[in-house]
Amino acid sequence: MARNVEFDEALAIQKAMEVFWKKGYNATSLRDLTDAMQINSSSLYNTIGDKQELFVRCVQHYTNIRKKDWDLRLASERSPLAVLTDYIHEAVNIIINGEDSCMAVKSAFEVATNDERVKQILAADDQRSNRFLYDLIQKAMDKGEIKNDEDPALLADYFNSTWTGWYESYILHKDPVKIKRMAAYFIKQLTK
Template sequence: MARNVEFNEAEAIRKAMEVFWKKGYNATSLRDLTEAMQINSSSLYNTIGDKQELFVRCVQHYTDIRKQDWDKRLASKRSPLAVLVDYIHEAVNIIINGEDSCMAVKSAFEVATNDERVKQILAADDQRSYRFLHDLIKKAMDKGEIHADEDPGLLADYFNSAWAGWYESYILHKDPVKIKRMAEYFIKQLTK
């Protein structure tokens, strides 16, 4: 019997995540994954499972990375509004310059409609995103950086929806100026 190759599972999941992120679930072959992970298929099946199980683990890994980023931003001693504006600008930069944009958005449209586990992971990620934005906006309101009569929940929901719309718009039109203008308009509305 052939000996299975030993590998660093966390590193293998990170590499597989990058492949899924770039190509999407349906366009990614088992060969793409095993080559990127530098393992054979029996090692994959024996330790992680099939392609679907690997994808679920990759989506979870991706959302864990996002959570760490949001926690770090919330803990920042900088102005909450400045943190929010930087976050918006970074989102725009990812949309217009990132080859692969957001794995969560891609996965929501491609897989989450048919896979309950992926849907649950992304729903939890969406709730964390909402909570991050809500808390950041509330902090900015408490400091007088955003008017106190605004609804932080509505603004958080609006930004999450707008961001997905910016992503779709860029895919369809490849117009970076349009995306930047929409982001600046949103920032302007926050600070009126």
């Protein structure tokens, strides 16, 4: 009689997400995934499905983690501008020090153009990101930390697209000083 393989699905998704994040969708093999998840391929197919379905779940898991982080930051009692500035500095650190950078950016370029489900998950994540930034910027404006003559929605959109540009710039040039200078300039523009 075949033995039922029981495993912690949430932990398995986390481990698979880390593999996809590091290697990308196309470079990740089924063996990479089953080794990381510590299950065999039949257990994967029986519980989650194929590699594509697993990837979709991993992207959803990743975006859920980001949402929780944004919610915590928004609930902070700290100055909204300080929270935003810390977020920008952390984004810079991820770009220049993190081997894996942003899974959402990687997935958008590698998979979302061909997979509608991944595209929808990432589009929802982008909307949440914009909302998070908008809310922080608006709170900072309400407290007088940022001049209220700016459009918070435009600033949120601008930061999101700028951050992606920093990521691309670092991939191409590996110049951490350049990325830090652009971040400092962006913060300076916010607080003029």
